[in-house]
Amino acid sequence: MYSNDQSSIGRRIFDIYIQGNLVLEDFNIMEKAGGVGKGITMNFSDILVNSSTLEISLYWAGKGTSVLERGENGPLISAITITPRDGYKLFSLRQIKAARDDFSPINKIGEGGFGPVYKGVLADGKMIAIKQLSSKSRQGNREFVNEIGLISALQHPNLVKLYGGCIEGKELLLIYEYMENNSLARALFGHELSRLNLDWPTRKRICLGIARGLAYLHEESRLKIVHRDIKATNIMLDKDLNAKISDFGLAKLDEDENTHISTRIARTV
Template structure:
């Protein structure tokens, strides 16, 4: 994958963090990866106006995402990862993201354009998505929600399903995302859905049907067998997708809270109402 604009390397790693030329082989099993662009930290700082708060378009457990504009005029989303040196949290997610997206490309998956490694800093650069994510639009303000006709909800659901099918069936090794949820489905200018945030993803070779791992993901979306035992399969993603479908159809968040009933889950509500 080539880009017409040029970027300078930003290799200034500390002794505590793996260098970029160590990360790529480790992340991909030594396989050749598509040519991501390497950005300098200075370049991304300029693009985001110094990571200004008004440019922040998202925030999560692994860091913040900023809207940026590169020198060639194109808009990007820049994820600044939070790195914890003791636990290596953030570093693992950085590696997982590159590993998962290194050899895949699909209309319904977010495009990773490049990355930056500068000392302990880790940044990922994606195509900018004009219509944010499902949690901010469909599940956000009423003004945004009115755009989501039944036809559009159907097309979004189909697009997510196609992206998941590609990850689970068409690439080798298979990719289990492990965190399918509304905030990880971003929408481009045509409202085409794209699965994003592969920081928790796991790669499965053809002869592996499941692994046992630490439980990670988002409350409300976790499949019961995975949440209880850490038994992870592709079906774990399918369960999360089913919960996401309930959100898309109902327009209700996966977890709601009110003073009278406290915290209640969308899946439980649907089951109770249909028994």
Template structure:
């Protein structure tokens, strides 16, 4: 007869729901809540089409309302998307540890087979792309005060990732659709699925090419050499898009088929940079706007070593610093990128892994 006073024989092991976890792949999670698939379906009205607010590389984003009344954005991973699982886990690991006013906040996640989803704070004004650059632009009017603040605050978010965090983080996909705007038009960098961690003693890594054409630095697009300067290049393109109200992926306003950076560089050489400015922006301080565009050109120089650090970019945007334009060289993709590509062959698989577009190379004679 077993004595019941010890209770050993009657103890049952607690069974936790499959969606509850305090870690991902052995990586502890901080301040991130696990959700059940049922909770997220209730929040989004079963992912109703009317709640769809965007689409990413590996899934769709829906707006929703949690039981406590909080509005959220739910990013689902396409069922059966093996390619997106790695990016999904990377984003959870990255955003569970970083905290900055210009980085999107990850509230929680769902891993309840076969469904996976990420839950973010809801950004009332969508992305820079939807607000300013898309073919279906909203009625939002962004004056220079808002545009300049968006540029500067986004730079601060990137400077935090590159310089303040340990290990440092390279985002790898800085673009207009990945910078979100809250109700006050404060920008927050999102979509960290392609992010890479950089230990202090590492200057660069060789990696598969991933990102969006039009924003890719030449040394990365052609050789897979990734450094912080790849993000700096992408950010330079983003500044020019914000000022011009033109997407780098589309034909420029002149109707020619020149690449976006080629158009900007030619206007700079001709002393006509202000022709790049969005016609919808009626009033603006010409000197300050011109400085921002020149900073963008410093960021997009073809040689990575010539581009500034993001902390320097913050200073260049926020202070009336005299820029040494004698040191400014042409953007990529240009002659040096082409010559570099001729010295080394790259497997087709590398280029095919670039999302949302293809690599284009043009030849322009630098000054």
């Protein structure tokens, strides 16, 4: 925060700690930025964040200049982004079109309330499901933002994993792990050729999987979430018929100061 005039003799040297661990010693902010009043971005990997807290310390270790009067004496951290190791990715529309055979109808595997769902294959051979939200729907836009914000922060064996998304032109796309056996609705009530013969032990295991997913959302996750649209079409089945909850477009945070009880109709009619 020092000026760059002749009278400024300030030296900006810090030791930087993240989560109490020294990551940079004798860090000279002005040299790194190439001058004063300039912003720089720095990346650090393998940082363990626990108890919902990330602590960054800029420690004056006696090698920089100390300014005694009130004011800012060093660098400012203006923004922080945290990317999980297996985190959310941003895909290009070109990648998705290639994976999806340019949205050929033959690859359509479902129809959600706000757009179709397609099967695709990424360049590395990974199977994916692509949810295409209608660009004309305001509610679809809200659901898109809501789903990214909530499910990207959640990890559980009984929740469908979100790989990433694509926002390009008028396209709003969400990319998920591919569920080989589609939805519970199709397994139970679909066309005769697509129905599955689910015995009672399998049905019980599916119910327990749904319950585990809901218990995680309601009680075990750092973010307490009420899904508000649990139904057979939003329960997906993987190749081993494990149940995974999907479609968080109508989900709501259950914050301490706000009750999760709502008199407004939110779910499927």
